[in-house]
Amino acid sequence: MRTIEELLNDSPFYHGLPTEVLAHVAGCAQTARFEPGEVMFRAGQPANTFFLVRHGRVSIELHNPSRGTITLDTVHDGEIVGWSWLVPPYLWTFDARAAEATSAVAFDGACLRGKCDADPGLGYALMQRVAQVMYERLQSARVQMLDMYGAPT
Amino acid sequence: MTAVEPHAPAADPMLPRPFRVVAHHLDTDDTVTLSLEPMAGDPLEFASGQFTMLHAFGVGEVPISISGDPTWPGPLVHTIRDVGNVTHALVGAGVGAVVGVRGPYGRGWDVADGIGGDVLLAAGGIGLAPLRPVLWEIADRRTDFDRVVLLYGARSPSEVLFGPDLERWAQECGIEVEVTVDYAPPTWQGRVGPVTKLISRAGFDPHRTLALVCGPEIMMTLSTQALLGRGVAPDRVRLSMERNMKCGVGLCGHCQLRDLFICVDGPVLPYTELVDLLDVWEL
Ligand SMILES: Cc1cc2nc3c(=O)[nH]c(=O)nc-3n(C[C@H](O)[C@H](O)[C@H](O)COP(=O)(O)OP(=O)(O)OC[C@H]3O[C@@H](n4cnc5c(N)ncnc54)[C@H](O)[C@@H]3O)c2cc1C
Ligand code: FES
Numbered sequence: 001m002r003t004i005e006e007l008l009n010d011s012p013f014y015h016g017l018p019t020e021v022l023a024h025v026a027g028c029a030q031t032a033r034f035e036p037g038e039v040m041f042r043a044g045q046p047a048n049t050f051f052l053v054r055h056g057r058v059s060i061e062l063h064n065p066s067r068g069t070i071t072l073d074t075v076h077d078g079e080i081v082g083w084s085w086l087v088p089p090y091l092w093t094f095d096a097r098a099a100e101a102t103s104a105v106a107f108d109g110a111c112l113r114g115k116c117d118a119d120p121g122l123g124y125a126l127m128q129r130v131a132q133v134m135y136e137r138l139q140s141a142r143v144q145m146l147d148m149y150g151a152p153t
Numbered sequence: 154m155t156a157v158e159p160h161a162p163a164a165d166p167m168l169p170r171p172f173r174v175v176a177h178h179l180d181t182d183d184t185v186t187l188s189l190e191p192m193a194g195d196p197l198e199f200a201s202g203q204f205t206m207l208h209a210f211g212v213g214e215v216p217i218s219i220s221g222d223p224t225w226p227g228p229l230v231h232t233i234r235d236v237g238n239v240t241h242a243l244v245g246a247g248v249g250a251v252v253g254v255r256g257p258y259g260r261g262w263d264v265a266d267g268i269g270g271d272v273l274l275a276a277g278g279i280g281l282a283p284l285r286p287v288l289w290e291i292a293d294r295r296t297d298f299d300r301v302v303l304l305y306g307a308r309s310p311s312e313v314l315f316g317p318d319l320e321r322w323a324q325e326c327g328i329e330v331e332v333t334v335d336y337a338p339p340t341w342q343g344r345v346g347p348v349t350k351l352i353s354r355a356g357f358d359p360h361r362t363l364a365l366v367c368g369p370e371i372m373m374t375l376s377t378q379a380l381l382g383r384g385v386a387p388d389r390v391r392l393s394m395e396r397n398m399k400c401g402v403g404l405c406g407h408c409q410l411r412d413l414f415i416c417v418d419g420p421v422l423p424y425t426e427l428v429d430l431l432d433v434w435e436l
Contacts, residue, residue: 059339071337074345097339136350143347144335148369149278149308 001071004029006081007105013129028111032060034098040081041092047084049106053077056102061095073140074099080133082150085109166402169208169253170194173247175228183235183302185244186281189252191222197254200259201286202421203394206244206401207231208253211240216416217243217406218283218399219257224293229254232282232314258401259420262287262391271300273355273385274385274398275376277348277368281305281314283393284367284418288318292326296374302329302355306348306372310341329356348372352379359384365421367393377424390424392431 004026008014014022032051034040040051040058051058059072060079072094076083081104084092090109116123158272176188197205199219208214223231237243246252264272264287276284284303291301303322307313313332323330330349333344344351349372362384366376373392374435380390396408396415403417410430413419420428 047188057344059345061339069339071339071341071345076344085279099339099342136353140346140350143371143375146371147308147335148371149306149312149335 032106040096050082051104054103057099059099076147186232199257200261203257205256212242213239215239220282222289270361271357273364277372280368304351349375364390
């Protein structure tokens with residue numbers, strides 16, 4: 001069986017981090033599996049964890065009383081789910097659900113925050129990666145908001 | 154069979170030829186594919202990416218790309234989204250109705266320039282229609298290309314065009330097909346998110362890729378940025394430009410974009426000719 005460090009090293013998110021840093025991060029991680037349809041977290045709940053998807057598909061969902069549940073984004077192999085663990089008040093803002101059988105690496109947010117506080121070098125390296133993910137998601141959300149395939153006005 | 158060369162338009166370029174609607178297929182709530190046969194004379198030969206001026210008699214005339222298979226002799230095929238007066242009349246033209254056709258016009262995709270390398274096709278919304286002929290052309294000569302990847306984005310699952318074709322290209326033609334929608338109900342089994350997001354992860358070798366992009370202008374701008382970011386050369390990115398047209402043959406200037414007449418210089422143009430002309434968006 002492959003170690004968590006090896007799994008992290010293969011992922012685009014952690015790729016390029018020195019081995020000792022990966023070992024440090026791996027200390028806050030464990031593997032996780034989700035059945036199709038299983039809820040990984042719900043909006044409003046404490047955001048204690050975040051996930052690196054190894055295999056599978058995760059839907060990021062929003063429940064709107066008038067439109068029902070809408071999938072806003074899907075997260076696939078090698079991508080990250082969740083960053084609310086980083087930002088107070090550490091509460092999830094959306095629901096996440098395994099849309100198919102999904103294996104992931106789950107990170108303990110409080111543990112990682114502690115390590116980042118103690119080691120600003122690690123903190124900076126992680127923040128750079130999380131910022132990249134956040135930037136891509138923000139861009140995606142803005143493009144979606146444009147409704148570019150909507151009826152021409 | 155290989156794609157045919159476009160032939161010269163008829164002698165009077167402003168005179169539409171009557172074509173009869175022989176099939177009318179509802180693709181989505183607002184989009185229809187019409188198959189047309191000439192009431193007299195030869196069927197049209199065309200190159201992938203070309204368009205015709207389609208005439209709804211008594212209503213008006215609009216440019217519409219040809220969405221049929223250029224390697225297969227058969228009716229002239231157009232996929233039309235109902236957005237206004239003329240397209241509404243065309244979408245409502247049932248089997249037996251007569252419409253006018255001028256063309257085919259314009260410069261197409263020239264996918265043969267991608268032979269020996271990878272081809273990346275990025276389509277958004279109705280933008281899959283002008284790329285459909287090139288997908289059939291590639292399927293017909295699949296071994297001439299290495300990896301062929303189609304990234305297609307639609308607004309929602311019910312607005313995905315050409316479902317059976319997407320399946321065939323993926324299952325039988327060795328084309329990697331990724332479909333994504335902007336929003337979906339939880340029952341949707343595919344990807345959600347903008348098509349532009351797929352480019353950064355798609356499997357192609359940017360240094361030997363020909364990229365063909367068609368969709369709303371903002372989608373083409375962002376796709377081009379993502380392609381250039383991956384290392385695709387600017388002259389290997391081709392975009393199909395839409396501008397309002399009247400004559401379709403370079404006479405009236407309606408489609409002019411600085412020194413380009415989109416109807417004759419395009420609609421397909423390399424990014425290098427469009428660098429300063431596309432809207433720049435800061436998102
Ligand atoms: C080369 C080319 C190929 C095209 N291929 C296709 C195709 O395969 N299928 C298809 O459905 N449409 C295609 N179009 C777009 C089509 O020509 C327009 O939707 C049509 O001209 C609208 O005419 P209308 O009278 O129905 O609507 P109008 O009443 O003229 O316009 C209705 C709305 O559509 C907008 N609009 C008009 N023309 C365009 C345009 N060119 N691009 C974007 N918005 C426009 C108007 O601003 C208005 O908001 C193509 C356009 C070009 C230039
Ligand atoms: S449409 Fe008349 S010049 Fe292009």
